[in-house]
Amino acid sequence: MSQTRHLAAILAADVSRTDPSPNVNRFYLVDVMPTLLGDWLVMREWGRRGSPGTMRLASHEHRVDADGAVRRSVRRRLQHGYRVPTARTG
Secondary structure (H helix, E strand, O other): OOHHHHHHHOOEEEEEEEEOOOOEEEEEEEEEEEOOOOOEEEEEEEEEOOOOOEEEEEEEOOHHHHHHHHHHHHHHHHHOOOEOOOOOOO
16 A cells, blocks of 8 residues: 555654665654644644754644645655655564
8 A cells, every 4th residue: 555545544744755875864744733723733844854944834724724734745745755754663
């Protein structure tokens, strides 16, 4: 099953892109949270691991709109080579 099929259930995501040859080590975080005024906030943060990232906040009146923004953001990152990190055990 492809990673994009799981997007309907994603409310928050942490994806990364790592490629040692061109020294690529990037992260992308996206989360949905309620505001005190009843709106929904989509928080996106991205950058190079180990460096301060860039953060953007977008307010949405309805949860459905916020979830759609999350799905679009994660889908775009996956199309650009980002991957969901695998769990490490041990």
